[in-house]
Amino acid sequence: DTGVSQNPRHKITKRGQNVTFRCDPISEHNRLYWYRQTLGQGPEFLTYFQNEAQLEKSRLLSDRFSAERPKGSFSTLEIQRTEQGDSAMYLCASSLSNTEAFFGQGTRLTVV
Amino acid sequence: RKEVEQDPGPFNVPEGATVAFNCTYSNSASQSFFWYRQDCRKEPKLLMSVYSSGNEDGRFTAQLNRASQYISLLIRDSKLSDSATYLCVVNGGEYGNKLVFGAGTILRVKS
Numbered sequence: 001d002t003g004v005s006q007n008p009r010h011k012i013t014k015r016g017q018n019v020t021f022r023c024d025p026i027s028e029h030n031r032l033y034w035y036r037q038t039l040g041q042g043p044e045f046l047t048y049f050q051n052e053a054q055l056e057k058s059r060l061l062s063d064r065f066s067a068e069r070p071k072g073s074f075s076t077l078e079i080q081r082t083e084q085g086d087s088a089m090y091l092c093a094s095s096l097s098n099t100e101a102f103f104g105q106g107t108r109l110t111v112v
Numbered sequence: 113r114k115e116v117e118q119d120p121g122p123f124n125v126p127e128g129a130t131v132a133f134n135c136t137y138s139n140s141a142s143q144s145f146f147w148y149r150q151d152c153r154k155e156p157k158l159l160m161s162v163y164s165s166g167n168e169d170g171r172f173t174a175q176l177n178r179a180s181q182y183i184s185l186l187i188r189d190s191k192l193s194d195s196a197t198y199l200c201v202v203n204g205g206e207y208g209n210k211l212v213f214g215a216g217t218i219l220r221v222k223s
Contacts, residue, residue: 031209042116042199042213043156056208091155093211098203100146101211103155 002026004104006092012110013082020078021107025094032075033101034067035091043091049075082111113138115212118200122218129190133198133217135183141205145176147185148199150216156199159185190221 005024013019025032030051035043046065047057051072064082069075079086089108095101118135125131137145145162160167162174162183173186183200200214 033210035213040215042215043211045210045212048210050209056210098144098209100158100161102158105155 004092004094004102006090006104006107008107009105010108010110012112015084015111016081018078018080019082019109020076021090021092021109022074022076023092023094023104024074025092026102027073029094029096029102030072031095031097031101032069033093033095034075034077035093037089037091037106038087046077079109082109084111087111114214115139115207116200116202116214118198118214118217120215120217122220124220124222125190127190127192127221127223129221130186130188131190131219132187133185133200133219135185135200135214137181137183137200137202137212139202139205139207139212140178140181142181142202142207143204144202145174145183146201146203146211147172147174147183148201148213150197150199152196156213159198187219190219192221192223195219195221 007022033048034046037043049069064080067077089106091106093101093103147159148156149159150156166175171188175184197216199216
């Protein structure tokens with residue numbers, strides 16, 4: 001499978017715990033995006049990378065969220081001290097510069 | 113005003129019907145436009161890019177009106193399998209390289 005891969009697919013965690021998600025983009029894609037989606041809403045932008053550089057981060061993203069793409073390939077999104085409001089689908093997408101983006105199947109986070 | 117606004121729906125149509133979705137965007141400098149389709153509890157998938165001259169892909173036609181900052185999607189001869197949420201997406205201008213999504217329009221095609 002040469003599409004965007006995300007792990008885990010589902011994560012249930014207790015409030016206050018830290019979680020980390022992984023995204024493996026399509027191999028030749030230089031851009032990688034993270035989005036969050038809740039029921040009835042469109043995907044909400046979190047951050048994006050051009051190769052290994054994090055070029056933009058949403059103002060909605062609190063200090064508890066951090067993302068990395070150390071070698072310009074896979075990326076991780078960490079949420080520290082999770083809150084119930086963090087429960088959502090976390091989507092990763094990749095693209096070649098200004099072409100269309102392709103999404104992974106997402107990681108569904110439930111904070112209890 | 114939201115950056116990208118769509119008809120809220122849901123649109124409930126019979127098989128074979130023609131249905132049109134509208135989308136408006138607030139950033140006049142936007143450069144790229146897309147329609148994505150999202151099935152329930154699945155990831156968004158690209159349906160089609162939207163070009164200035166308008167474009168067609170089978171039963172689907174997309175139109176762009178830059179002056180009115182308006183995008184449309186027309187689906188002809190609706191199939192049951194067209195039932196999904198359709199997301200309008202804008203990129204460029206003050207949005208930079210991020211994709212900005214509308215909230216989506218739900219389509220339900222019934223037999």
